[in-house]
Amino acid sequence: xxxxxxFPAEPGTAELRDVYSRxxxxxxxxxxxxxxxxxxxxATPHYSPRGQEVIAPSVCAQLNPDDYVVTIYRGLQDHxxxxxxLKSLWAEYAGRATGSCKGKGGPMHITHPAAGVVVTxxxxxxxxxxANGLAWASQLKGDGRITVTNFGDGASNIxxxxxGLNLASLWKLPVVFVCSNNTYSEHTTYEKVTAxxxxxxxxxxxxxxxxxxxxNDPIAMWKAAHEAITxxxxxxxxxxxxxxxxxxxxxxxxDDSHYIPADVMAAAKEKDPVPRFRKLLxxxxxxxxxxxxxxxxxxxxxxxxxxDYALNSPWPDAxxxxxxxxxxxxxA
Amino acid sequence: xxxxxxxxxxxxxxxxxxxxALMEAMEADPTVLVFGEDVADPEGGGVLKCTDGxxxxxxxxxxxxxxxxxxxxxxAAVGAAIAGMRPVAEIMLMNFISVAMDQLVNHAAKIRYxxxxxTSVPLVVRTLTGAGMSLGGQxxxxxxxxxxxxxxxKVVIPSNPADYKGLLLSCxxxxxxxxxxxxxxxxxxxxxxxxxxxxxxxxxxxTPRVGSDVTLVSYGRPVxxxxxxxxxxxxxxxSVEVVDLRTIVxxxxxxxxxxxxxxxxxxxxxxxxxxxxVGAEIAARINxxxxxxxxxxxxxxxxxxxxxxxxxxxxxxYIWTAAGIEAxxxxxxx
Numbered sequence: 001x002x003x004x005x006x007f008p009a010e011p012g013t014a015e016l017r018d019v020y021s022r023x024x025x026x027x028x029x030x031x032x033x034x035x036x037x038x039x040x041x042x043a044t045p046h047y048s049p050r051g052q053e054v055i056a057p058s059v060c061a062q063l064n065p066d067d068y069v070v071t072i073y074r075g076l077q078d079h080x081x082x083x084x085x086l087k088s089l090w091a092e093y094a095g096r097a098t099g100s101c102k103g104k105g106g107p108m109h110i111t112h113p114a115a116g117v118v119v120t121x122x123x124x125x126x127x128x129x130x131a132n133g134l135a136w137a138s139q140l141k142g143d144g145r146i147t148v149t150n151f152g153d154g155a156s157n158i159x160x161x162x163x164g165l166n167l168a169s170l171w172k173l174p175v176v177f178v179c180s181n182n183t184y185s186e187h188t189t190y191e192k193v194t195a196x197x198x199x200x201x202x203x204x205x206x207x208x209x210x211x212x213x214x215x216n217d218p219i220a221m222w223k224a225a226h227e228a229i230t231x232x233x234x235x236x237x238x239x240x241x242x243x244x245x246x247x248x249x250x251x252x253x254x255d256d257s258h259y260i261p262a263d264v265m266a267a268a269k270e271k272d273p274v275p276r277f278r279k280l281l282x283x284x285x286x287x288x289x290x291x292x293x294x295x296x297x298x299x300x301x302x303x304x305x306x307x308d309y310a311l312n313s314p315w316p317d318a319x320x321x322x323x324x325x326x327x328x329x330x331x332a
Numbered sequence: 333x334x335x336x337x338x339x340x341x342x343x344x345x346x347x348x349x350x351x352x353a354l355m356e357a358m359e360a361d362p363t364v365l366v367f368g369e370d371v372a373d374p375e376g377g378g379v380l381k382c383t384d385g386x387x388x389x390x391x392x393x394x395x396x397x398x399x400x401x402x403x404x405x406x407x408a409a410v411g412a413a414i415a416g417m418r419p420v421a422e423i424m425l426m427n428f429i430s431v432a433m434d435q436l437v438n439h440a441a442k443i444r445y446x447x448x449x450x451t452s453v454p455l456v457v458r459t460l461t462g463a464g465m466s467l468g469g470q471x472x473x474x475x476x477x478x479x480x481x482x483x484x485x486k487v488v489i490p491s492n493p494a495d496y497k498g499l500l501l502s503c504x505x506x507x508x509x510x511x512x513x514x515x516x517x518x519x520x521x522x523x524x525x526x527x528x529x530x531x532x533x534x535x536x537x538x539t540p541r542v543g544s545d546v547t548l549v550s551y552g553r554p555v556x557x558x559x560x561x562x563x564x565x566x567x568x569x570x571s572v573e574v575v576d577l578r579t580i581v582x583x584x585x586x587x588x589x590x591x592x593x594x595x596x597x598x599x600x601x602x603x604x605x606x607x608x609x610v611g612a613e614i615a616a617r618i619n620x621x622x623x624x625x626x627x628x629x630x631x632x633x634x635x636x637x638x639x640x641x642x643x644x645x646x647x648x649x650y651i652w653t654a655a656g657i658e659a660x661x662x663x664x665x666x
Contacts, residue, residue, distance in 0.1 A: 068415070102448030111447035118414050118451055123438050129407020130439065136408055137415030140365070140393060147411075160434075163404035170399070324449040325483050327507040330582075332483070 007062045007229075011222040013286040015061060019218050020277055020287075021295050022057035026077045027274050028299050029086070032307065033076070033093065037253055041311060042094050044107055047074035048249035051216075054273045055180050055243045056081035058221035059148055062229050063116070068134045068147040070119045070127040073108040078150050083115040086306035096313035103316040104324065125155035128164035128177065135173040135232075146174040146232040153242075154185030156199045165240065169206040172237035176228040179240065180215060182247040187259045200242040208240055215243025216273035218280070245273075346519035349496035349526075350382040350458070354420065356529070357504045358390050361418060364504060367396040368405055368422025368458075379424060380460070380519055402428050406435035406457070413455040414443070418504055426461035426513060427470045433478075440509040441484030455510070456503045462515040462553060463603065463651045469639035472516075474552075474604035479511050480580050480613070486510040486534060487580040491555035493523035495578055498532030506534060515553045515603075535582035539591070543573035546661050547591040549614060550601040551577040554633075557654040558601055565661060572661060580610055585617055592622045597664040599631035601652055606634025628664040633657060 008015065030050050036042050049056075052074075060069070060081035071078035079089060084100060092099030093107050100112045108122040118134065121127045131149035138145040155161055156179060168175050179199050183190040196202060203210020209231065213224040221243060228239035246268040250257045257265065281287040322332045344352075357364045366386055370376055375397045377384030387395035398405050402423055409421040423429050429436065436457065444452045463472045479487045486508050490496045496514070503510035540555065541562040548558040555576045562572035575591050577584060592598045598618060600611040615630040635651050 070411075100448070101446060101450065104448045105446035109446040111443075111450045113450055119411075119439075119443070121439065123434055126407070126434055126439060129404045129435060130411040130414070132404065133408035133411020133413070133417075133419070134415045135411070136365075137412045137417045140417070141415075160403045160407065163399070163401035164407065166399060167401060167404040167408065171396075324445045324447075326444070326486075327452065 005064060007226060009223060009226050011219060015222065016218060016281060016286050018061050019054075019057045019222065020281055020292070022061065022081045023053045023218075023274060023277060024295055025299050026053045026057070026080050028296065028303060029080060030076060032303050034249070034253065036307060044093055044095070046107060046253045047076075047251070048247070048253070049074060049077040051248035051268065051273065052180055052182060052245045053077055054218050054221055054277065055178065055215040055245060056150070058218055059176070059178060059225040059229070062222070062225055063148065064145070065116060067116050067145050068131070069117050070121075070131045070134070070147065070149040071117070072120065072124070072127060072151055072155075073122045074152065075110060075120045075150070076107070079110045079112070079117055079120070082117050084110060084112040084117050085115075086302055087309045088112065090306040090310035091313045094310040094313065095315070096310060097316040097320075098309070098313040102320060102324075104320065125151060125158035125160040127151060128155070128160050129167070131175050132164055132168050132171070132173055135168070135175045136171065138174055139171070144233065146176065146229060148176045148178055150178045150180065152185070153179060153181040153183065153190055153194065153199060155179070156202060157185070157193060165202070165206045165208060165238070168238040169208045172235065174232040174235070175238040176225070176232055177238060177240045179242045180245055181242050182245050184247060184251070184260070186251045198242060200240060203240045208238055210240035210242065212242040212244065215245040216271065216276065218277055248272075341524040343522040344493045344525040345522050346493050346496045346514065347380050347382050349493040350500060350514065351384060353497045353500040353504075354383060354386055355389070357420070357501060358386060358394065363416060364418045364420060365394050365412060366420045366422070367398050367408070369400055369424050370397055371395060371422055372397040378422065382458070383422070402432035403435055406432035406440070409455040409457070410435055410439050410443070410453055413453045413509075414451050418454055418456075420456045420458060420504060423457055423459040425471050426459045426475055427473050429457070429459055429475065436485070436509075436511075437482050441482045444508070445484060452507055453509045454507045456500070456512055457510070458500070458512045458514060460514045460516055460519070462517055463635070463640050463647055465516050466642055466644050466647060467516075467640070468642040472640040474513075474602070474635075476513060476580050477604060477609050480610055484509065485581060487513070488534065488578065489513045489552040489580060490578055491518065491552055491576050494526040494530065495532055495538075497526050498530045499534065499578060501531045502534050510534070513552070518553050521556070532578065534579045535584055537578060537584035537587035538576045539573060539587070540576055541572060541574040543571035543595065545571040545595055545597065546664055547573045547575060547595045547598040548601060548657065548661070549575045549577065549588055549591075549598060551580065552603055554601045554603055554652050554657075557652065557657055561654055561657045561661060564658065570661065570665060585621075588614065588618065589621050592618055593625050596625050596627035599633065599657065599660045599664060601633045601657055603651055604634055605637055606632060607637045609634050628666065631660040631664050633660055
C-alpha cells in the first residue's frame with residue numbers, strides 16, 4: 001500500500017538535486033538516442049523531449065514508486081523520471097527480447113509496472129480516460145495511490161480530454177492531469193487550433209482546479225505538482241496543470257521544425273531549461289560544479305552500459321508472435 | 333411437484349439471465365464493477381433492467397451510472413482492468429461502440445501484446461443490438477466482424493438465456509477483454525433457466541440439433557430459426573445438424589470441421605451483413621480444411637449489403653428468414 005511521503009511544498013537542496021539528476025538523465029538519454037538512431041544501429045521513431053525535461057522530474061520526484069504514470073509517444077521524460085530502468089528501456093528501443101515489452105511495443109508503448117509506468121499510448125489524448133480507470137481502482141481499493149497522466153497541448157482538443165476530465169471531476173478521482181504545452185500540435189501553432197488562451201481555462205468547465213505554470217522552472221513546477229498531488233492523495237480530486245514549455249527538436253526524428261520561425265526557436269533555446277537549472281543550483285549553493293559534473297559522468301557510464309546491453313541483447317524469438325495476444329498462446 | 337415441473341425447467345428471459353450472472357459475479361468477487369449509462373437503480377437499473385438491483389445491493393461505488401461518454405466509459409474499464417479490477421462496462425447499443433473504438437481496439441485489445449505481457453486488460457463490454465425492431469440504421473447493427481478482425485479481443489454472441497448467463501460469467505472470469513453482444517429480441521425470448529453457478533466455456537460450440545445430411549452453422553438470434561428449420565425438415569427425412577458457435581473469437585473450428593466432415597454440406601447463417609462477414613471466414617476455413625469432404629459449395633446467408641432499414645416492410649427482407657434458410661438447405665441438398 002502506498003503511503004504519503006512527506007515532500008516539502010517548496011523544494012530544498014535535496015529535492016532540487018534529485019530533480020536535476022532526473023532532468024540530466026532525460027537530456028543525456030535523449031541525445032544518445034538521437035545519436036544512435038543517426039548511426040543506424042537502432043531504427044525507431046523517436047519523439048524528443050529536448051527542451052521539456054523539467055516537468056516530469058518535478059512531478060515524479062514527489063511520487064511513490066507504486067503511483068501510476070500514464071504517458072504518450074513523447075514519453076521518454078516520464079519513463080525515466082518515474083524510474084524505468086535504462087537497460088530495459090534501451091533494449092525496447094532496440095526491439096530486443098530483453099526490452100521492457102520484449103520488443104513487442106517499442107518506444108511508443110513503454111510499460112514497466114514495477115516503476116508504475118503502466119500505459120504509454122501512441123494515440124493523442126487516449127491516456128486520459130485510462131488514467132481515470134486506474135484512479136477509480138485506487139479509490140475503490142483505498143490503496144492510497146494516485147495517477148498522473150501526461151499529454152500535450154494538442155490533446156486538449158480531442159474528445160477524450162473532455163470526457164475524461166468531466167468524469168474525473170464528477171467522481172473526485174485521485175488524478176493529476178499534466179499538460180505539457182509546447183505550443184505546437186505537431187506542426188501547427190497553439191493559437192491556430194485552440195480556442196482558449198490557456199488550457200487551464202478549460203478547468204472551469206469541469207469545476208476542476210487548474211493552473212498554468214512555467215514548466216521550465218523547477219521551483220514553480222515543484223510547487224504546482226505538490227499542490228495537485230496533495231489534493232489527489234487527500235481525496236480532494238483531480239487537478240489540471242498546464243506546464244508551459246517548448247520543443248527544441250522536431251515533432252519526430254527527421255522533422256527539422258521548418259514551421260517554427262528561426263527567431264522563435266532561438267529565443268526558446270536561449271532559455272534552455274537545463275543550463276538554467278544548473279545555474280540555479282550553483283548560484284543557490286545547492287551543488288558544486290564538481291558534484292554536477294559527477295552526476296553527468298555517472299549518467300554517461302550508465303548510458304554506455306545500457307546501449308551496449310541493448311545492442312548485444314538477443315532479438316525476440318519468432319514464437320513471440322503467438323504470445324501475449326491473449327493470456328494463452330495461440331497459433332496466430 | 334408435478335411430473336411436468338420436474339422435467340421442464342423454469343423459464344427465464346435474457347434480461348433475467350444477465351441480471352443473475354452479474355449478481356453472482358459481484359457477490360463472488362469484490363473486484364467486479366458494473367458501469368455505464370443508466371445502469372444504477374436510481375436511473376432504472378439499465379434501459380432493459382439488466383442491472384436492476386445491483387447498485388442497491390452492492391453500492392454505488394461498484395455500480396455506477398456514467399455520463400453519456402463512451403470513450404470515458406471504455407477508458408475507465410481499461411484502466412480499472414489494468415489496476416486489477418474486473419470491470420463490466422455497458423455500452424448501451426452496439427453502434428455506440430464506434431464512439432469508443434479507440435479505447436477498445438487500440439488499447440483494450442493491444443495493451444497485453446504491446447507491453448509484452450507486463451499488463452493485461454480483463455474487461456467485459458456488454459452491448460445490445462439486433463435488427464427486427466424498426467430501430468433504423470444506427471441502433472441495430474451487428475458489428476462482430478470488426479471486433480473479430482482485431483486480435484486480442486474475444487467476441488461472444490449467445491442465442492438463449494442459459495448461454496447468456498453461462499457465457500457472461502465466463503467472460504467476467506476471463507483474463508482477456510471480452511465483448512459480449514446481446515440481442516434485443518432474444519433478451520425477451522424465454523428459455524430454460526440454468527442451475528446456479530452454470531458456466532459455459534468460451535470457444536465451445538453447442539449442437540442443439542444433431543443430424544447427418546446438412547450442417548447449419550450459426551450464432552445469435554438466427555440459431556432459433558435454424559433449429560425450427562431443422563425440426564421442419566426432419567419430418568421430410570432431411571437430417572439437419574445445427575452448430576451454435578456461441579463464441580466468435582475464439583471460434584470452435586473443431587466443432588465446425590467435425591460436423592462438416594459428417595454431413596459434407598453446410599450453410600452458414602448470421603444476422604450481420606453477408607459480404608466480408610464472419611461467414612466468409614468460416615467458409616474459407618471450411619474450404620481450407622474440409623474441401624475433399626464437401627458434397628456441395630458452402631452456402632452463406634447474411635443481411636443485405638446496406639444499412640439496416642427502418643420500415644418493417646424492408647427490415648424483414650433485409651435480414652435472414654426461416655424460409656431463406658430452408659431454401660438454402662434444399663439447394664445444398666441438390
